[in-house]
Amino acid sequence: MMKTFPRIPVLAGILMLVSLPGCSVLEDRDLCPTQLLLQFPPLDAPAVVVVESSKGRSVDTLAAGSRDFRTLVPRGPVRVSAACPPEGFETGTSRLPVPPDADCPEVLLFSRKYDLSGESCRDSLGWRKHFCRLELRIDCRNGVPYAFAVSGGVAGLEAEGRPVPGTFRCQVRPDASGRCRICLPRQPDASLMLEILLDGSPVTSFALGEFLAAAGYDWTAENLEDTTVAVDYTRTSLTLRYRGWSETFRFNVVI
Amino acid sequence: MILLLAAMTAGTLKAQDWSLSTNIAAYADFGTLNAEVGYAFSRHWNAAAAVRYNPFTFESDGEPVQSRQRTFAAGARYWPWHIYSGWWLAGRAQYQEYNRGGIRSPETREGERVGAGIAGGYSYMLTPWLNLDLGVGVWGGLDRYAVYECPVCGLTLDRGRTLFFLPDDIRIALSLIF
Numbered sequence: 001m002m003k004t005f006p007r008i009p010v011l012a013g014i015l016m017l018v019s020l021p022g023c024s025v026l027e028d029r030d031l032c033p034t035q036l037l038l039q040f041p042p043l044d045a046p047a048v049v050v051v052e053s054s055k056g057r058s059v060d061t062l063a064a065g066s067r068d069f070r071t072l073v074p075r076g077p078v079r080v081s082a083a084c085p086p087e088g089f090e091t092g093t094s095r096l097p098v099p100p101d102a103d104c105p106e107v108l109l110f111s112r113k114y115d116l117s118g119e120s121c122r123d124s125l126g127w128r129k130h131f132c133r134l135e136l137r138i139d140c141r142n143g144v145p146y147a148f149a150v151s152g153g154v155a156g157l158e159a160e161g162r163p164v165p166g167t168f169r170c171q172v173r174p175d176a177s178g179r180c181r182i183c184l185p186r187q188p189d190a191s192l193m194l195e196i197l198l199d200g201s202p203v204t205s206f207a208l209g210e211f212l213a214a215a216g217y218d219w220t221a222e223n224l225e226d227t228t229v230a231v232d233y234t235r236t237s238l239t240l241r242y243r244g245w246s247e248t249f250r251f252n253v254v255i
Numbered sequence: 256m257i258l259l260l261a262a263m264t265a266g267t268l269k270a271q272d273w274s275l276s277t278n279i280a281a282y283a284d285f286g287t288l289n290a291e292v293g294y295a296f297s298r299h300w301n302a303a304a305a306v307r308y309n310p311f312t313f314e315s316d317g318e319p320v321q322s323r324q325r326t327f328a329a330g331a332r333y334w335p336w337h338i339y340s341g342w343w344l345a346g347r348a349q350y351q352e353y354n355r356g357g358i359r360s361p362e363t364r365e366g367e368r369v370g371a372g373i374a375g376g377y378s379y380m381l382t383p384w385l386n387l388d389l390g391v392g393v394w395g396g397l398d399r400y401a402v403y404e405c406p407v408c409g410l411t412l413d414r415g416r417t418l419f420f421l422p423d424d425i426r427i428a429l430s431l432i433f
Contacts, residue, residue, distance in 0.1 A: 029408060
């Protein structure tokens with residue numbers, strides 16, 4: 001029996017088993033997700049983090065004072081957006097809209113794109129200030145019967161800080177000391193207008209955007225500066241002063 | 256391998272020059288499949304080639320547990336009295352691809368080893384064509400490894416090359432002699 005034992009088929013089978021190049025026992029880790037570790041500068045308010053990947057969109061909250069954000073994402077293109085504080089930020093579109101008849105929410109934003117191919121990715125990030133707190137200081141001697149309104153063509157901000165076109169208009173009334181503040185979103189041009197209002201109705205308007213541009217305000221800076229414009233108001237003229245630059249507008253007002 | 260194939264196509268062969276064995280002890284190592292082929296080319300010597308293959312992953316408490324390997328070895332045995340009878344001493348060259356983890360912790364080590372080993376043992380004749388082969392061996396060489404957090408995905412904890420010296424080829428094998 002042993003002489004007729006099918007040696008060749010058996011040994012050929014073993015040799016086939018020996019030469020199994022496609023049967024590696026090592027784990028294929030090329031399909032594993034990437035561990036994304038982001039470090040933010042800590043802030044006193046919580047933040048919301050939106051991660052967009054081939055898996056979809058995920059929304060997480062970063063507690064106040066936290067620095068580290070970790071998540072697992074599929075390899076490939078990933079976009080991370082964040083807002084601090086999260087109020088007003090639309091996580092579905094990663095946009096910060098400016099509410100109607102209100103000024104821009106004071107929300108720090110962040111956005112970055114990655115093309116992930118390794119098992120981990122670390123990045124240190126910085127918040128970006130895409131808004132300008134404009135303080136108007138009214139120098140008046142007989143009280144301020146007027147209110148002011150600032151209008152423009154930016155109705156919101158993308159997470160990257162790109163202005164979203166739309167109608168912006170916000171009305172403010174100076175306080176007893178003659179000060180009022182309005183938060184403006186990043187502007188793509190010099191189209192901001194400053195209106196004088198009497199009893200809620202516009203009396204006249206001035207090209208605030210052109211004034212700021214002529215005075216050297218930089219709307220393209222990575223983090224926008226807060227600024228103060230002094231307003232010297234009389235019954236027939238209004239002078240704006242900013243960093244040594246001034247411009248006077250003359251008008252007739254019927255009270 | 257080429258030598259074995261050439262020998263198989265030789266014109267006339269004596270009976271009981273070939274052996275085909277499987278190590279029962281290896282199946283206790285997470286079900287490692289194995290086979291060894293031997294060819295006696297003299298009264299005291301035979302050449303042997305072996306393969307071990309374990310592609311299996313098990314589960315414990317929902318976590319993967321595995322001791323996967325793919326091992327190829329080729330070598331020779333010396334039989335002081337007669338081939339396939341009594342005491343034997345073996346030497347071999349060996350290549351191993353391994354992936355072991357989740358056993359004591361999720362940490363998983365995988366890599367490739369190449370080296371040489373020696374073994375010794377005793378072969379009992381159970382029937383004229385069936386032997387019980389007992390033996391133990393060691394092997395050493397170069398290990399190129401990576402250690403991960405867990406068997407599937409996870410961050411790399413360590414990576415490198417090192418020399419190794421390990422027990423190997425603990426045999427309680429059945430050998431078919433033909």
